[in-house]
Amino acid sequence: MTASQLAFVFPGQGSQAPGMLAGLAARGTVVRDAFAEASDGAGVDLWALAQDADDSSLNHTEFTQPALLAAGIAVWRAWQAQGGEAPTLLAGHSLGEYAALVAAGALSLADGAKLVRLRGQLMQDAAPAGTGAMAAVIGADDALVQDTCVEASGEAGVVVPANFNSPGQIVIGGHAAAVDRALELLAAKGVRKVVKLAVSVPSHTPLMREAANRLSEAMSGLAWSAPALPVVQNVDAEVHDGVQAIRDALVRQLYLPVQWTSCVQALAGRGVTRVGECGPGKVLTGLARRIDKSLDARALGTPDDFDAALAEWKKS
Numbered sequence: 001m002t003a004s005q006l007a008f009v010f011p012g013q014g015s016q017a018p019g020m021l022a023g024l025a026a027r028g029t030v031v032r033d034a035f036a037e038a039s040d041g042a043g044v045d046l047w048a049l050a051q052d053a054d055d056s057s058l059n060h061t062e063f064t065q066p067a068l069l070a071a072g073i074a075v076w077r078a079w080q081a082q083g084g085e086a087p088t089l090l091a092g093h094s095l096g097e098y099a100a101l102v103a104a105g106a107l108s109l110a111d112g113a114k115l116v117r118l119r120g121q122l123m124q125d126a127a128p129a130g131t132g133a134m135a136a137v138i139g140a141d142d143a144l145v146q147d148t149c150v151e152a153s154g155e156a157g158v159v160v161p162a163n164f165n166s167p168g169q170i171v172i173g174g175h176a177a178a179v180d181r182a183l184e185l186l187a188a189k190g191v192r193k194v195v196k197l198a199v200s201v202p203s204h205t206p207l208m209r210e211a212a213n214r215l216s217e218a219m220s221g222l223a224w225s226a227p228a229l230p231v232v233q234n235v236d237a238e239v240h241d242g243v244q245a246i247r248d249a250l251v252r253q254l255y256l257p258v259q260w261t262s263c264v265q266a267l268a269g270r271g272v273t274r275v276g277e278c279g280p281g282k283v284l285t286g287l288a289r290r291i292d293k294s295l296d297a298r299a300l301g302t303p304d305d306f307d308a309a310l311a312e313w314k315k316s
Contacts, residue, residue, distance in 0.1 A: 004273040004274060005087075005088045005089070005270070005271045005272045005273060005274070006085055006086075006087045006088060006272065006273075006274045006275075006276065006313065007087050007088065007089040007090065007091065007267045007272040007274070007275050007276070008076065008079075008087045008089075008090050008100075008103065008275075008276045008277075008278050009090070009091050009092060009093070009096065009100070009275055009276070009277055009278070009284045009288070010072040010076075010090075010091075010092035010093070010096035010097070010099035010100050010103070010277075010278050010279055010284075011068065011072070011092070011093055011096050011277060011279045011280070011281060011283050011284050012068065012092070012093040012094030012095040012096045013061070013064050013065065013068065013094065013095055013199075013203075014281075014283065015068060015071075015279055015280050015281035015283055016050070016058050016059070016064050016067060016068055016071075016280065017280055017281065018050070018051065018052065018053035018055075018058060019050075019051055019053065020050055020071055020280035020281075020301070021050070021071055021074055021075070021280060021301060022051065023302050023303045024074070024075065024078055024301070024302070024303060024306060025047075025074075027078075027303065028078075028081070030074065030077050030078045030081050031074040031075075031077075031078060032047060033077075034070055034073050034074035034077055034109065035047040035050070035070045035071075035074060037070075037109045037110055037113075038066055038067075038069060038070035038073070038109050038110065038112070038113035039066075039070070039113070040110050040113075041066070041108075041109065041110030041111060041112065041113035041114040041117075042063075042066035042113040042114060042116075042117045043114075043117070044063060044066070044117075046063075046066055046067045046070050046113075047070075049063055049067060050067050050070075050071070060120075061120035061121075061123055061124050061201055062117050062118075062120035062121045062124060063117070063120070064095075064120065065095050065098075065116035065117060065119055065120040066113040066114075066116050066117045066120075068095055068096070068099070068279060068280075069095065069098055069099050069102065069109075069112055069113055069116050070109070070113065071279045071280050071301075072092070072096060072099030072100075072102075072103070072278045072279040073099055073102055073103060073109050073112075073278075075278040075279055075300050075301060075306075076099075076103045076278045078306070079276070079278070079300065079306075079310075082310055084309075084310050084313070085313055085314070087229065087276070088229070088230075088270075088271075088272070089229065089230050089231075089232060089239075089267055089270060089272055090103055090104055090229050090230070090231045090232070091231060091232040091233075091234075091263050091264075091266075091267060092231075092234075093163075093234070093258060093260055093263075093283075093284055094163070094203060094204070094234065094253070094258050095116060095119075096279070096284075097231070097233060097234055097250065097253065098112050098115065098116050098119075098250070099112070099278070099279070100231045101227060101231055101246065101250075103229070103278070104227030104228055104229040104230075104231050105225055105227055105228045105229075106224055106225055106226070106227040106231070106243070106246060107222065107223075107224055107225075108223070111222045111223065114222075115215075115218060115219065115222060118215070118218055119211075119215055119254075122211035122214050122215055123201045123203065123208060123211050123254075124200075124201060125211065126201075126207060126208055126210055126211040127200065127201050127202055127207050127208075129200045130176065130200065131175065131176065131200070131202075131207070132173065132174065132175060132176060132179075132200060132201060132202030132205070132207055133173065133174070133175075133176040133179040133180070133196065133197075133199075133200070133202060134162060134171055134172065134173035134179065134196075134197040134199050134202055134203070135171065135172055135173075135179055135182075135183055135194050135195060135196045135197060136165075136169065136170070136171050136194065136195040136197060137169075137170045137171070137172060137186060137191060137193075137194050138168060138169055138193035138194070138195070139168050139191070139192070139193050140168065140170070140186065140191045142161075142164065142167075142170060144186075144189065144191070145161055145170045145172065145186070146161055148182055148185050148186055148189065149161060149172055149174075149182055151182075151185055152178050152179075152181040152182035152184075152185055153174070153178055154178075156175060156177035156178040156180075156181050157174060157175025157176075157177055157178040158174045158175055158178055158205065158206055158207070159172055159173065159174035159175065159178035159179050159181070159182045159205075160172065160173065160174055160205050160206065160257065161257050162174075162202065162203060162204040162205050162257050162258065163204060163257060163258040163260060164257060164258065164259050164260055164261045164262070165258075165260050165261065165287055166260070166261055166287045166290040166291050167261060167290065167291065168290075169287075169290070171197070173202035173203065173204065173205045173207075174202050174205045174206070174207060175202075175207070179196075179202075183196075203254070204253065204254065204255065204256060204257050204258050205255065206255055207255075208254045208255040209255045211254060211255075212251045212252070212254040212255050213251075215250075215251060215254060216247070216251045219247050219250070219251070220247075224243040224246075224247065225243070226242070226243060227246070231246070232263050232266050232267060233246070233249040233250070233253070233263075234249075234253045234258040234259060234260065234263060235249050235252045235253045235256050235258075235259065236249070236259065236262075237259045237262035237263045237265070237266040238266070260287065260291075261291050264287070264288050264291040264292060264295075265291065265292065268292050268294075268295065272295070273294070273295065273296060274295070274296045274297075274298075274313060275288045275295050275296070275297040275298070276297075276298055276299075276300050276309060276313075277297070277298065277299045277300055277301070278300055278301075279300075279301055280301045281299065281301060282299040282301075284297075285297045285298060285299045
C-alpha cells in the first residue's frame with residue numbers, strides 16, 4: 001500500500017481580501033518577511049496594500065497578483081517554520097502556479113513578484129475595460145458549455161471555456177458581447193445558474209495571446225532553476241521537465257484554459273490523499289473536495305485552520 005501523500009496548492013485571483021493572513025502574521029516574522037521580499041520585487045508595499053480595507057488597489061490585477069503570490073509563499077514558509085510535513089507535489093490555480101514554482105525553487109520570490117506584476121499589467125493592457133468579460137457556469141455538462149461557446153463566437157467576438165474548475169463548474173471568457181450571447185444560449189438550453197464575474201480581464205482566452213508573447217520575453221530575462229519538487233501545471237495537468245518546458249507551459253496558460261479538474265485528478269493519480277491550500281481563503285479546498293471526495297483537503301490561511309492541519313497531519 002502506498003503511503004498517504006501530501007500536495008500543496010496555491011490559489012489565484014479572487015482569493016484576496018483586505019486583512020488577509022493578519023492572524024498568521026501576528027505569530028512571528030515569517031509572513032511579513034515574505035511580503036517584504038515580494039514587495040522588493042514588485043516595487044510596491046504589498047503588506048500595506050493587503051491590510052488596508054479602504055484601498056481598492058488590492059483588486060487591481062497588477063497588484064492582486066504579487067500580493068497573492070506573497071500570501072501563498074508566506075503560508076508555505078510558515079508551514080515549513082513549524083516543522084510541517086513536506087509535500088511531495090505542488091500545483092497552483094492560474095496565478096497560483098507561479099507561487100507553486102517559487103515554492104519549488106524554480107524562481108526567487110522577488111523575481112516571481114516582479115514577473116506577476118508585469119503579467120497583471122500586460123493582461124490589463126491586452127483587454128482594456130469593457131472589452132472582455134467572464135462568467136461562471138454552474139451545473140452544466142462540459143461538452144454543452146464548449147459547444148455553446150463555439151456557437152456564440154462569431155460577429156460578437158470569441159468566447160471560450162477559460163477554467164475547468166470542477167465537474168459542473170466552468171468559467172467562460174472572451175469578448176464581452178460574445179460572453180453575453182453564450183449566456184443567452186445557455187439559458188435557452190436550460191442552464192439555470194450563471195454568474196457574471198466582477199473582472200474585466202478575460203484570462204485564459206485568446207484575447208491574452210499578445211500578453212503571453214510579451215510575458216515570454218520578460219521570463220527569459222530572469223534566473224530560473226529546475227524545481228526541487230514536481231509542479232503539476234494548468235495547461236495540460238502534466239509535470240514538465242526542464243526550465244524551458246515549464247516556462248512554455250506558463251506562457252500557454254495565459255491564453256488556454258486552466259485544466260484544474262484534471263490537475264487535482266493528476267495529484268490523486270500520483271498518490272496524493274491530502275491537499276493543503278497555501279494562501280487566503282478556501283476556494284481550492286472546496287474545489288478539491290468536489291473533484292475527488294476521497295481527498296482530505298484543508299485551507300491553511302487562518303491560525304485555527306493552520307494549527308488543525310498541522311496537528312492532524314502529524315498523526316496521519
